[in-house]
Amino acid sequence: MSVAIQHNESGNAHEEHHEHKQTFIEKYIFSYDHKMISKQYLITGLIMGVIGITMSVLFRIQLAWPGESFWIFDALLGKFAKNGVMDPSMYLALVTIHGTIMVFFVLTAGLSGTFSNLLIPLQIGARDMASGFLNMVSYWLFFISCTIMLSSLFIESGPASAGWTVYPPLSALPQAIGGSGMGMTLWLISMAFFIASQIIAGLNYIVTVLNLRTKGMSMTRLPLTVWALFVTAIIGLVSFPVLLSAALLLIMDRSFGTSFFLSDIYIQGEVLAHQGGSPVLFEHLFWFLGHPEVYIVILPAMGLVSEIMATNARKPIFGYRAMIASILAIAFLSTIVWGHHMFVSGMNPFLGSVFTFTTLLIAIPSAVKAFNWITTLWKGNLQMNPAMLFSIGFVSTFITGGLTGIILGDSTLDINVHDTYFVVAHFHLVMGISAIYGLLAGVYHWFPKMFGRMMNKNLGYVHFWITAIGAYGVFFPMHFVGLAGLPRRYYSNTAFPYFDDLTDVNVLITLFTILAASVQVVFLFNFFYSIFYGKKATQNPWNSTTLEWTTPVKHLHGNWPGELPTVYRWSYDYSKMNKDETDYILAGQDFVPQNVPIQDNEEETMH
Amino acid sequence: MTTLLIIIVIALLGITFWQLSKIVKLSKPADSNDTEIADNKDNKTQAKLMLVFTVFLYGLMFYSFWEYGKLLLPESASEHGHTFDQLMLISMGLLIFVQMITQFLLHWFAYKYHGKKGRKALFYADNDKLEFIWTIIPVIALAGLIIYGLFSWNDIMNLEETDDTLVIEIYAYQFDWRARYAGDDKTLGKANVRFIEGVNQLGLDESDPYTEDDIIVSELHLPKGKPVIFKFRSQDVLHSAYFPHFRAQMNVVPGMITQFGFTPTLTTAEMRETDHMIDKVHNINEIRQENSIELEAKGDMPLEEYEFDYFMLCNKICGASHYNMQMKIIVEEEEDFDAWLSEQQTFQELTAKK
Ligand code: HEM
Ligand SMILES: [Cu+2]
Ligand SMILES: [Cu+2]
Numbered sequence: 001m002s003v004a005i006q007h008n009e010s011g012n013a014h015e016e017h018h019e020h021k022q023t024f025i026e027k028y029i030f031s032y033d034h035k036m037i038s039k040q041y042l043i044t045g046l047i048m049g050v051i052g053i054t055m056s057v058l059f060r061i062q063l064a065w066p067g068e069s070f071w072i073f074d075a076l077l078g079k080f081a082k083n084g085v086m087d088p089s090m091y092l093a094l095v096t097i098h099g100t101i102m103v104f105f106v107l108t109a110g111l112s113g114t115f116s117n118l119l120i121p122l123q124i125g126a127r128d129m130a131s132g133f134l135n136m137v138s139y140w141l142f143f144i145s146c147t148i149m150l151s152s153l154f155i156e157s158g159p160a161s162a163g164w165t166v167y168p169p170l171s172a173l174p175q176a177i178g179g180s181g182m183g184m185t186l187w188l189i190s191m192a193f194f195i196a197s198q199i200i201a202g203l204n205y206i207v208t209v210l211n212l213r214t215k216g217m218s219m220t221r222l223p224l225t226v227w228a229l230f231v232t233a234i235i236g237l238v239s240f241p242v243l244l245s246a247a248l249l250l251i252m253d254r255s256f257g258t259s260f261f262l263s264d265i266y267i268q269g270e271v272l273a274h275q276g277g278s279p280v281l282f283e284h285l286f287w288f289l290g291h292p293e294v295y296i297v298i299l300p301a302m303g304l305v306s307e308i309m310a311t312n313a314r315k316p317i318f319g320y321r322a323m324i325a326s327i328l329a330i331a332f333l334s335t336i337v338w339g340h341h342m343f344v345s346g347m348n349p350f351l352g353s354v355f356t357f358t359t360l361l362i363a364i365p366s367a368v369k370a371f372n373w374i375t376t377l378w379k380g381n382l383q384m385n386p387a388m389l390f391s392i393g394f395v396s397t398f399i400t401g402g403l404t405g406i407i408l409g410d411s412t413l414d415i416n417v418h419d420t421y422f423v424v425a426h427f428h429l430v431m432g433i434s435a436i437y438g439l440l441a442g443v444y445h446w447f448p449k450m451f452g453r454m455m456n457k458n459l460g461y462v463h464f465w466i467t468a469i470g471a472y473g474v475f476f477p478m479h480f481v482g483l484a485g486l487p488r489r490y491y492s493n494t495a496f497p498y499f500d501d502l503t504d505v506n507v508l509i510t511l512f513t514i515l516a517a518s519v520q521v522v523f524l525f526n527f528f529y530s531i532f533y534g535k536k537a538t539q540n541p542w543n544s545t546t547l548e549w550t551t552p553v554k555h556l557h558g559n560w561p562g563e564l565p566t567v568y569r570w571s572y573d574y575s576k577m578n579k580d581e582t583d584y585i586l587a588g589q590d591f592v593p594q595n596v597p598i599q600d601n602e603e604e605t606m607h
Numbered sequence: 608m609t610t611l612l613i614i615i616v617i618a619l620l621g622i623t624f625w626q627l628s629k630i631v632k633l634s635k636p637a638d639s640n641d642t643e644i645a646d647n648k649d650n651k652t653q654a655k656l657m658l659v660f661t662v663f664l665y666g667l668m669f670y671s672f673w674e675y676g677k678l679l680l681p682e683s684a685s686e687h688g689h690t691f692d693q694l695m696l697i698s699m700g701l702l703i704f705v706q707m708i709t710q711f712l713l714h715w716f717a718y719k720y721h722g723k724k725g726r727k728a729l730f731y732a733d734n735d736k737l738e739f740i741w742t743i744i745p746v747i748a749l750a751g752l753i754i755y756g757l758f759s760w761n762d763i764m765n766l767e768e769t770d771d772t773l774v775i776e777i778y779a780y781q782f783d784w785r786a787r788y789a790g791d792d793k794t795l796g797k798a799n800v801r802f803i804e805g806v807n808q809l810g811l812d813e814s815d816p817y818t819e820d821d822i823i824v825s826e827l828h829l830p831k832g833k834p835v836i837f838k839f840r841s842q843d844v845l846h847s848a849y850f851p852h853f854r855a856q857m858n859v860v861p862g863m864i865t866q867f868g869f870t871p872t873l874t875t876a877e878m879r880e881t882d883h884m885i886d887k888v889h890n891i892n893e894i895r896q897e898n899s900i901e902l903e904a905k906g907d908m909p910l911e912e913y914e915f916d917y918f919m920l921c922n923k924i925c926g927a928s929h930y931n932m933q934m935k936i937i938v939e940e941e942e943d944f945d946a947w948l949s950e951q952q953t954f955q956e957l958t959a960k961k
Contacts, residue, residue, distance in 0.1 A: 087927075088927045088928060088929075088930065089926075089927040092924065092927070092929070162924060163924045167845055167923075167924075169843065169844045169845065169861055170844040170845060170924065170925060170926065173843075173844070176781065176843060176844050176925075176926050177926045177927060262861075262862070263861060263862025263863070264799060264800050264801075264861055264862040265800065265842070265843055265844075265861050265862075266780075266800035266801075266803050266810070266842045266843060267781075267842075267843045267844075271800055271801050271803070275862075276862075277862065278860075278862060278863065279845055279860055279861065279862070280860060280863070313720075313728060314722075314728040315728045315729065315730065315731065316730060316731070316732040317732075318731065318732065318733070318734075319732075319733055319734075319738050320732065320733070321733070322738050344847070344856050344857050344858055344867075345858045345860070346857065346858050346860050346863060346865035349760065349761075349764035349765075352760060352764070353757050353760060353761070356753060356756055356757060356760070357753060357757070360749045360752065360753050361749075363745060363749055364742060364745050364746060364749065367741065367742075367745040368738065368741065368742055368745075370709065371738075371741045372738070373713075374709065374712050374713050374716065375731075375737070377713070377716040377717055377720060378716050378720065378729075378731075379720060379728065379729040379731065380716075380720045380728045380729075381720065381722045381723070381726045381727065381728040382650070382654075382717060382720050382721050382722050383644075383645050383650065383722045384645045384649055384650045384653035384654060384657075384721060384722065385644065385645045388645075389653065392657075392713065392714075392717050395713055396664075396710060396713055396714070399705075399706065399709050399710065399713070400706060400710070403702040403705060403706055404702065406698060406701075406702060406749070406752065407695070407698055407699070407702070410694070410698065410752060410753075410756040411756065411757075411760045412690075412691060412694055412756045412757075412759040412760045412763065413691065413694060413695055413698065413756070415691070415763070415854060415855065415856050416680075416691060416851060416854045416855075416856060418847075418856055418922070419847065419849075419922045419923060420922070454642070454643035454644075455643065456643060457643045457644070457645065457649065461649075461653065461656075465656060465660065468660060469660070469663060472663075472664060472667055473667065476667055476668065476671055477667075477671050477675055479671075480671060480675035480676070480678050480679065481675075481678070483678070483679045483680065484678040484679055484680060485680050485849075485851030485852075487849065487920060487921070487922040489924045489929060489930075490929065490930040491927075491929075491930040492930055493930070495930060495931035495933065496918065496920070496933065497891060497895065497910075497913040498891070498913075498915070498918065500891045500894050500895060500913070501678060501887065501890055501891050501894060502678065503894065505675060505678070534643075535641070535642065535643050538642075541642070541643075541644055542644070572732065574728065574730070575727060575728040575729070575730050576730045577730060590727070590728070
């Protein structure tokens with residue numbers, strides 16, 4: 001709290017505040033500045049990402065060479081891998097924590113935390129978030145949540161191992177699996193902090209977008225990034241509280257003997273007193289968040305990609321209004337499709353029909369978006385920067401992964417592919433890889449804005465192509481493993497000779513995993529190296545129209561040195577010609593920044 | 608195969624790092640006026656790489672279908688499974704078609720319109736007609752799939768119990784399955800976990816006379832051609848009874864009875880005789896022999912020869928041995944089934960022995 005006090009002492013006159021020299025702690029740790037908080041989110045997210053991906057490499061090695069001994073298991077897992085052979089329960093723990101980290105810590109906080117913080121104020125022309133203080137609180141809650149989650153890796157009984165979906169009774173009963181003891185308690189506490197952080201952050205984003213837009217920045221002039229981040233915050237606000245309530249009820253069942261989710265259980269020679277609860281209720285509550293969650297993950301990536309694609313194609317995004325409409329449609333529909341995770345959960349089959357209907361509806365706005373992105377490329381002048389390549393990669397994996405959603409969303413077809421590797425392949429492509437591509441594209445594109453330097457493009461190219469090959473190499477063949485009938489969350493398939501012929505595919509997938517994971521080192525190197533030694537960035541390296549590129553390279557508290565910019569147009573006036581079709585509107589320059597007034601020789605469009 | 612793949616990947620990695628070091632060297636002092644922004648040359652190179660990648664992607668897709676298509680489940684061994692297979696085929700056909708076209712357009716445009724000095728991008732912001740078309744096409748296609756899907760779903764899930772139906776309870780616990788047949792009275796007796804004691808593993812209510820002739824077994828036998836309804840019960844945590852060959856699955860939920868039904872159409876013997884299964888089992892046995900040689904070299908027991916049997920597996924994470932929670936299923940002609948059933952011990956006989 002010394003921060004707040006210091007602020008008051010020196011900052012009673014606001015103008016004076018700009019020059020006031022910040023202490024190290026104020027500037028880098030308990031910072032109120034949205035740009036610094038954005039970097040904090042990004043770096044924390046990347047560290048969590050390294051941990052999550054390392055875990056996936058470990059369990060993929062186990063899947064390719066089941067039950068064999070590896071020194072790396074011995075080194076990293078210690079007593080959970082006696083003689084270097086991974087324990088079955090450790091396998092489940094790794095899968096669980098991998099899923100949790102990737103979905104929540106990397107792609108929810110790391111992705112939307114980074115870019116909401118960076119881009120919302122900069123792109124709407126605001127000096128900072130509505131509440132800098134709450135913004136700081138939200139980051140530190142996230143940080144605490146990460147710490148607790150990671151600390152659970154080191155406890156005696158092992159971390160949570162009931163899957164990232166933590167269905168009870170497995171997650172409620174330490175007798176059922178070791179990880180449901182202390183490990184699960186820490187998981188739940190960590191998630192409670194996480195949810196609190198997300199809710200505070202979300203409120204802040206929403207208020208900022210609604211109230212702090214600069215003069216002329218109407219909602220229909222907002223870049224799609226801001227639209228996507230704004231709607232993401234709304235979905236989060238609607239659904240995260242429901243997860244919190246599920247977590248609270250689960251805590252009560254675990255510690256205070258209530259029976260919300262438990263009934264008629266006999267375990268380890270003992271009948272438990274719980275009576276009348278239903279695990280299916282938990283599934284409803286979980287997926288009421290869980291499904292919107294996948295859109296919380298993907299919408300920001302869609303926003304970033306739309307923006308990057310338009311900039312690098314030197315063309316407006318095709319169908320701006322349709323893009324907004326589909327973001328809204330996806331957001332709305334995403335809250336009424338959760339039941340597609342539960343077709344065979346034992347819920348009433350009639351409900352299954354309803355959820356099939358809503359689920360296949362959501363394919364429509366998604367298809368519209370995909371077509372619009374493809375059309376944005378058409379007749380462009382594509383600048384193949386690494387960010388652009390990742391954006392193209394995003395559209396590719398989003399389509400490949402999205403299409404199989406039509407199978408999974410169909411209750412009839414889901415019967416036989418539910419919980420198999422087909423699902424794993426589907427969601428990794430459509431949300432995992434796609435969102436990671438969105439994140440990476442965003443990092444390459446806004447790195448100059450964040451750090452004032454450029455990332456090395458050649459390393460970026462190497463990073464992209466090998467990642468792209470690796471990602472498809474891992475997840476395309478994986479569909480077939482699922483269609484062969486192999487369930488997910490299996491420590492090994494050696495208990496079924498029937499699956500013996502899957503060995504080759506499994507080995508292939510693991511090799512691609514190792515390839516894709518190791519090339520991320522190139523990215524990390526590039527990232528950290530460029531922070532210190534990268535080429536100095538110019539103010540607007542990508543010739544972009546949006547407001548963030550009108551701020552000076554050197555970060556200022558308050559973003560713009562003088563007055564806030566005024567906005568006169570939408571953010572997609574790329575390659576627009578003047579009335580006589582003789583030249584671009586601004587002669588010789590193929591883009592018109594948003595703060596440039598409408599010119600005499602320009603035809604007015606509706607934006 | 609495996610060693611070859613390992614060698615390839617190691618080689619690839621080697622090349623990668625070699626290239627990396629070269630790139631860093633090249634991009635450093637030599638052209639220090641490089642802005643790190645894609646220039647004309649980069650656009651051209653990256654566009655070409657885009658083509659190479661497209662070839663890789665299509666190659667991977669075709670290779671997967673060709674090579675891994677063999678791994679897919681055989682034709683359905685249940686009646687409703689044929690509807691399932693049909694719908695799957697249609698949906699997959701549609702997906703593959705859309706995938707092939709959209710990926711091509713995406714990558715082709717990325718190649719064709721790569722940046723060039725002097726190229727002007729087309730300012731093309733909207734086209735209502737075009738957008739309407741590609742909204743309406745998915746609407747129609749999806750409407751078809753939804754209708755087909757919902758009709759099949761209703762057929763599959765609306766279970767009608769007639770005199771002819773065989774009702775079987777499937778009981779799940781960490782980490783095994785039991786099946787309970789109703790016996791002569793054709794009624795399953797009452798049960799609850801609170802009655803579990805000694806040999807009464809499934810918690811049957813001994814005061815209920817319907818339990819007396821119930822038959823509890825650990826191997827599931829099914830008569831061909833007869834509709835079966837399964838009632839699922841779990842003793843501890845969630846499990847899922849997954850019968851991949853019958854296109855059937857239902858979660859098993861403690862505190863509640865769930866159900867699913869199907870009619871087996873191929874006996875175990877008939878399934879073993881299909882071309883697909885003969886090939887598959889042959890292939891598996893070759894793999895097992897290879898592995899056995901390695902095992903024997905290490906002084907371990909060789910693997911047994913594999914023969915196909917249907918199985919049910921657990922498909923909802925349920926604990927450490929989730930990966931090995933299975934039950935063998937035997938589908939046989941009705942006479943064989945009746946003969947088998949009559950040899951099994953009833954619940955009364957089981958409890959009397961103690
Ligand atoms: C190198 C990249 C990755 C690889 C090789 C990988 C691999 C896997 C595999 C094989 C599983 C299933 C294990 C099983 O069910 O037994 C899994 C689970 C999962 N992964 Fe990944 N993954 C990667 C990256 C990601 C990313 C980017 C996400 C972000 C969404 C993600 C999210 C998940 C989730 C949510 C699960 C489910 C966890 C559970 O079953 O509880 N993964 N991963
Ligand atoms: Cu969902
Ligand atoms: Cu189980």
